[in-house]
Amino acid sequence: MADALVVLSLVLVAGSATAAVLTRDPVRQCLVLSLLGLALAVLFTVLQAPDVALSQVAVGAALTPLLILLTARKVRRRGRDRAE
Incomplete structure (x- = not known):
């Protein structure tokens, strides 16, 4: 049973790793x-x-996607400001 899990x-x-690589939109990729x-x-x-799982939830599932999402938002906002 453990091997099956x-x-x-x-x-x-x-x-999910393959889906992350194949996704093009940065927001969806987050x-x-x-x-x-x-x-x-x-x-x-x-x-x-x-202990490693808890660290992964904190960093890999919460913090890193949040930082990427905020960065993508800032880049898009700067792109709009320059276009005007």
Whole structure:
């Protein structure tokens, strides 16, 4: 049963990583990156590394996508200001 959970988690990580690479829009990519962070946290939990999983949730699923989203918003805003 444990092996099946590990394989399922790895498939989930591989699928979400592939989706993050194939997504072109930065805003959507942030959301997919957040899902990838959650998938990695699940994988770490299944592999019995709860401290690493908590760090992954904080950094990979919350902080990094938020920073990318704020950066994309700022870049888009600057692009509009220069066009005017």
